[in-house]
Amino acid sequence: MRTSRWLAAVPMAALALATIYPLVFTTNVALKTRHEYVLDRFSPADSPRLDNLATAWGSVGMARYFTNSLIVVTCAVALLLLLGSMAGFALGRLRFRGSRALYLGCLAALFVPFQVIMVPLARTMATLGLIDTRPGLVLAYVAQFLPFTIFLMASYYAHVPAEIVDAARIDGNTLVGVYRRVMLPIGAPALISVGILNALFCWNDVLIALLMMPSAENRTLMVGVTSLRGQYSDDIPTFAAGVLIAAVPVLVIYLFFQRHIAEGVTAGSTKG
Amino acid sequence: MPTGGTPSSVRPAPAGPTAGPGARLAERAGARPVSRSTNTDRLAPYVLVAPAVLVIVALRLYPLVLGVNFSFTGDGERDGTTVGLDNYVTLLRDPLFLGALRNVGLLVLLLPLAVAIPGLLATFIYLRVPGHRLFRGVYFFPAVLSPVIVGAIFNLLLAFDGPLNALLDTVGLGPVDWLGDPDIAIYTVVGVHVWATFGMALVVFLAGFSTLDSSLLDAARIDGAALPHIIWHVIIPGLSRTIQFVFVTTMIGMLTSMFGLLYVMTSGGPGGTTYLPEYYIWIQQGQMNRPALASAASTVLFGVMVVVGLLQISVLRRSDRAE
Numbered sequence: 001m002r003t004s005r006w007l008a009a010v011p012m013a014a015l016a017l018a019t020i021y022p023l024v025f026t027t028n029v030a031l032k033t034r035h036e037y038v039l040d041r042f043s044p045a046d047s048p049r050l051d052n053l054a055t056a057w058g059s060v061g062m063a064r065y066f067t068n069s070l071i072v073v074t075c076a077v078a079l080l081l082l083l084g085s086m087a088g089f090a091l092g093r094l095r096f097r098g099s100r101a102l103y104l105g106c107l108a109a110l111f112v113p114f115q116v117i118m119v120p121l122a123r124t125m126a127t128l129g130l131i132d133t134r135p136g137l138v139l140a141y142v143a144q145f146l147p148f149t150i151f152l153m154a155s156y157y158a159h160v161p162a163e164i165v166d167a168a169r170i171d172g173n174t175l176v177g178v179y180r181r182v183m184l185p186i187g188a189p190a191l192i193s194v195g196i197l198n199a200l201f202c203w204n205d206v207l208i209a210l211l212m213m214p215s216a217e218n219r220t221l222m223v224g225v226t227s228l229r230g231q232y233s234d235d236i237p238t239f240a241a242g243v244l245i246a247a248v249p250v251l252v253i254y255l256f257f258q259r260h261i262a263e264g265v266t267a268g269s270t271k272g
Numbered sequence: 273m274p275t276g277g278t279p280s281s282v283r284p285a286p287a288g289p290t291a292g293p294g295a296r297l298a299e300r301a302g303a304r305p306v307s308r309s310t311n312t313d314r315l316a317p318y319v320l321v322a323p324a325v326l327v328i329v330a331l332r333l334y335p336l337v338l339g340v341n342f343s344f345t346g347d348g349e350r351d352g353t354t355v356g357l358d359n360y361v362t363l364l365r366d367p368l369f370l371g372a373l374r375n376v377g378l379l380v381l382l383l384p385l386a387v388a389i390p391g392l393l394a395t396f397i398y399l400r401v402p403g404h405r406l407f408r409g410v411y412f413f414p415a416v417l418s419p420v421i422v423g424a425i426f427n428l429l430l431a432f433d434g435p436l437n438a439l440l441d442t443v444g445l446g447p448v449d450w451l452g453d454p455d456i457a458i459y460t461v462v463g464v465h466v467w468a469t470f471g472m473a474l475v476v477f478l479a480g481f482s483t484l485d486s487s488l489l490d491a492a493r494i495d496g497a498a499l500p501h502i503i504w505h506v507i508i509p510g511l512s513r514t515i516q517f518v519f520v521t522t523m524i525g526m527l528t529s530m531f532g533l534l535y536v537m538t539s540g541g542p543g544g545t546t547y548l549p550e551y552y553i554w555i556q557q558g559q560m561n562r563p564a565l566a567s568a569a570s571t572v573l574f575g576v577m578v579v580v581g582l583l584q585i586s587v588l589r590r591s592d593r594a595e
C-alpha cells in the first residue's frame with residue numbers, strides 16, 4: 001500500500017499541474033504585450049504590465065459589466081436567503097396542513113432544468129415587461145435557485161431542536177417572531193454556505209443572462225466575456241485580461257470559502 | 273395524530289411531549305385571551321412559505337405546463353394555432369436535432385469514465401496519498417469557475433495556432449484542429465467539461481467516504497488485500513448510494529450545464545457537430561425565433577432526463593441487490 005500511494009502521487013501531482021496551468025497561462029498572457037505574446041507564448045512576461053487589464057476594465061467595458069453583475073447578484077442572493085430561510089424554517093421545522101405537499105412541490109421544482117422552461121419563462125417575463133431589466137434578471141435567478149436554497153435551509157432547520165422553538169414561543173413570540181429573532185441567527189452558518197453557493201451560481205451564469213438581458217449595455221460580466229471573443233480575436237493579451245477580471249472574484253471567494261462551498265455541494269449527497 | 277388540547281394546528285415537527293407547546297403556552301397565558309395569537313400562528317407558516325411558493329409555482333412549475341402546451345402550437349404565421357405533433361415531426365427531421373440526440377448518446381457512453389475518474393482520485397485522496405490536501409483544493413477549483421471562463425481559457429489553449437499545438441509540434445506530433453475538426457470537436461468540448469467538473473464529483477465522493485465504515489477497510493488492509501480488491505469489494509459496495517448520486521448528478525450536469533462551453537468554444541460547429549439539446553433550444557428560441565419548436569425540443573429534453581434518471585436508478589438498484 002505504501003509504495004502504491006507514492007506511485008499514485010506522481011500522476012496526481014501532474015494532474016494538479018494540468019488543472020492549475022491554464023489559469024497561470026492566462027494570467028501570464030494578460031501581463032504581456034501583444035508583441036511579446038506573438039514572439040513567445042510561454043515565457044514569463046518580461047516586465048509584467050497592467051496595461052491590458054486597464055484596457056479591458058476601461059475601454060473594453062468590463063467595468064460596466066462588472067457593476068451590472070455585482071448589483072444583480074447582490075439583490076438575487078439577498079432575496080434568495082430571505083425567501084429561502086422563511087420557507088426553509090416553515091417546511092423543515094413546522095408541521096401544518098399541506099406542509100408535506102408544499103415541500104414535495106419545491107423539491108419537484110429542483111428537477112425542472114432551466115432549459116426546459118426557458119421559452120415560456122421568456123414569454124411570461126416579456127408580458128410582465130421585465131425583459132432587459134435588472135429586476136427581471138434578479139427574479140429569474142431567484143426562481144432558478146430558490147428550490148435548492150429551500151432544500152438546504154429546510155434540512156438545516158430540521159436539525160434545530162424543537163425545544164428551541166418551544167422556548168421562544170413561551171417567551172411570547174409569534175411564529176414570525178421566532179423566525180426573526182431565533183431562526184435567522186441560528187441559521188447563520190447555513191445562510192453563509194448557501195449564500196456563497198448562490199452568489200457563485202448567479203455570477204457564473206450565462207444562459208439566463210443572455211435570455212433576460214439582450215441589450216449590450218445590460219450585459220453581465222459572463223455575457224461580456226463571451227462578447228470579447230469576437231472583438232479581440234487578434235488581441236489575445238487584452239482578451240486574456242478580460243477573462244482574468246471575470247475569474248478573479250471567484251478565485252478570491254474560493255480561497256476564503258472553499259470549505260463552505262464543498263459543504264453546500266455535498267449536502268444533498270449524504271442525506272439521500 | 274390526535275392534537276389533544278393543543279389549540280393551534282401548527283407545531284414544531286417532532287412534537288415533544290404529547291400536549292406540545294400549545295398546551296404549555298395556554299397554561300402560561302392563563303387568563304390572557306389566546307385566540308388572537310393562535311389565529312395568527314395558524315396563518316404564520318403560510319405567510320412564511322407564500323412568497324417562495326408563489327415564485328416557484330409562477331416561474332418554475334407553471335412554465336413547464338405552459339411549455340408542453342406551447343409545443344403543440346405553431347410558429348410564425350401559425351402562431352397560437354394548434355398544430356398537433358408537427359413540431360415533433362420537424363424535430364425528428366432536423367439533422368441538427370438528431371445530431372444533438374446522438375451527442376447525448378455519446379455523453380451516456382462517456383458517463384462511466386466521468387464518474388470513475390473522480391472516484392479513483394477520491395479513493396487515493398482518502399487513502400492519504402502524499403499531498404492529498406493540496407490535491408483536493410486544486411482539483412476542486414475549476415468546478416467553481418464559470419463555463420464561460422473555462423471555455424474562453426481553452427479557446428486560447430486549443431486554438432489551431434495556439435500553445436497546445438505548439439507544444440505538440442516540439443515533440444513531433446502534427447497540429448490537431450481541436451475545435452475545427454468535425455470528428456474531434458465534440459470530444460474536445462466534453463473533455464474540457466470533464467476537466468472543469470470532475471472536482472465537483474470528487475468532493476461528493478469524499479463526503480461519501482467520510483460515512484464509510486473504516487473498520488472494514490482496515491480489516492482488508494491487515495489481510496493484505498490489493499488495492500483493486502479493496503476498491504471492488506469494500507469501497508464500491510460501501511459507497512453505492514454516493515456512486516448512484518454522482519451518476520445522476522453528472523448526467524444532469526452534462527445535459528444542462530454545457531451551454532456556456534458550447535456557446536463560447538464552438539457555437540455548435542463545426543458543421544453542427546457539437547449541438548446538444550440545450551444549445552438547440554437556445555438557437556431556435558434566441559436566434560431563429562421559433563419558440564414553439566424550441567418548446568418541443570425542451571419537452572424532449574425533459575423526457576430524456578426523466579428516462580435517463582429512472583434507468584440509472586433501476587440499473588444501480590439491480591446491482592445493489594446483486595451484491
